[in-house]
Amino acid sequence: MKRIELLLPAGNLEKLKMALTYGADACYIGAKEYSLRAQASNFTLNDIKEAVEFAHNLNKKVYITVNVIPREKEIMGILPYLKKLESINIDGIIVSSPVILYIAKRYTNLHISISTQMSVTNTRSVNFFNKMGAKRVVLARELSIDEIREIRKNTECELEVFIHGGMCSGYSGRCTLSNYMSSRDANRGGCAHSCRWNYDLYMDQEKINKDYPFQIASKDLEALDYIKDLCLMGIDSLKIEGRMKSLHYVATLSYTYRKLIDDISSNTLKDMSYYKNLLKSSENRMNSSGFFSGKYDYSMNLYSKMGLEANQSFLGIVLDYDNIKKEALIEVRNHFKTGEVIEVMSPNKDLYNIKIENIYKDGILVDSARHALEKLVIKVDKDLLVNDILRRVQDE
Numbered sequence: 001m002k003r004i005e006l007l008l009p010a011g012n013l014e015k016l017k018m019a020l021t022y023g024a025d026a027c028y029i030g031a032k033e034y035s036l037r038a039q040a041s042n043f044t045l046n047d048i049k050e051a052v053e054f055a056h057n058l059n060k061k062v063y064i065t066v067n068v069i070p071r072e073k074e075i076m077g078i079l080p081y082l083k084k085l086e087s088i089n090i091d092g093i094i095v096s097s098p099v100i101l102y103i104a105k106r107y108t109n110l111h112i113s114i115s116t117q118m119s120v121t122n123t124r125s126v127n128f129f130n131k132m133g134a135k136r137v138v139l140a141r142e143l144s145i146d147e148i149r150e151i152r153k154n155t156e157c158e159l160e161v162f163i164h165g166g167m168c169s170g171y172s173g174r175c176t177l178s179n180y181m182s183s184r185d186a187n188r189g190g191c192a193h194s195c196r197w198n199y200d201l202y203m204d205q206e207k208i209n210k211d212y213p214f215q216i217a218s219k220d221l222e223a224l225d226y227i228k229d230l231c232l233m234g235i236d237s238l239k240i241e242g243r244m245k246s247l248h249y250v251a252t253l254s255y256t257y258r259k260l261i262d263d264i265s266s267n268t269l270k271d272m273s274y275y276k277n278l279l280k281s282s283e284n285r286m287n288s289s290g291f292f293s294g295k296y297d298y299s300m301n302l303y304s305k306m307g308l309e310a311n312q313s314f315l316g317i318v319l320d321y322d323n324i325k326k327e328a329l330i331e332v333r334n335h336f337k338t339g340e341v342i343e344v345m346s347p348n349k350d351l352y353n354i355k356i357e358n359i360y361k362d363g364i365l366v367d368s369a370r371h372a373l374e375k376l377v378i379k380v381d382k383d384l385l386v387n388d389i390l391r392r393v394q395d396e
């Protein structure tokens, strides 16, 4: 089995470092210029430089999304921008406009991926973009596993497949609902997720969603059950969506899919419930396997479904550890108290539990952690590492 790339999103440098530390082989990030999700990104060129240096030190990669649909006045700025990216040694760009593909191919040596926003759903389209200079195509999220297999068999082009995260109700990104509802352009990084708002539904003036608000949105994608197939058929990269998501999400997704891919390649795959359980604490939206099964119906949608409770599993992150005093400096995210047994997620280790023996705030003993982002010292019964994530123990 060839090595498959695990590709995580990162909305800022902290998340990028976390994703790579927890097992991602590469991250994709948006710069302030020419990127969708402009609001999800605060990467300046200096940040990108730091990200690339951090990743390359670990032998990992950074791709930059240059996936805006450019207007006339933006065209002249594209080449200078691409040249700047090339000069700081990025590993590739992701594009969704023929003009950016053309300029990048003609005037740079950048590795070019075709974004899922181009909705590539067949081999001929893959080969077309390959001939035009793209080294990789991110397939449309609307394909089944059998369709992906068929394309894989028929092309030499690198293929990237989305395996986890939010889905659009239209073909990825080809939606203007947000433009109409909130004057925010979904194709310029401003999507207000209007499909996930609560609506009332009327038929002949009669409200028919009596018990729940109505949402147009689909459930999020979770393709755990299809990863083995994707690895075995020779897909080049598995991509996770969510540059707006939290540090905990990025670390948990990276950790879980790293384990799953490694277990597949070493033939030590566990029951899928193990990996599903690892993911459980990372988000509070409902999941489905999207279009992978080839059967799609209303069960993939959030129609008439209330959102799940806010997730409070992420308790804190270790900023420093004193292994003589057995004390960790942590940044708190959710409430926990002395005596509680909590779970530790640490890169390259299995999950394990620790007991909180004491909690100190500014050197004074307190009985619990109450406020998000406060810095506390905890005494625990096992050694911790910087960047370890503390979580509430998950029910099996």
Ligand code: SF4
Binding pocket: 167, 168, 169, 170, 173, 174, 175, 176, 177, 178, 186, 191, 192, 193, 194, 195, 196
């Ligand atoms: S409003 Fe919903 S369907 Fe439209 S672009 Fe945004 S997330 Fe996608």
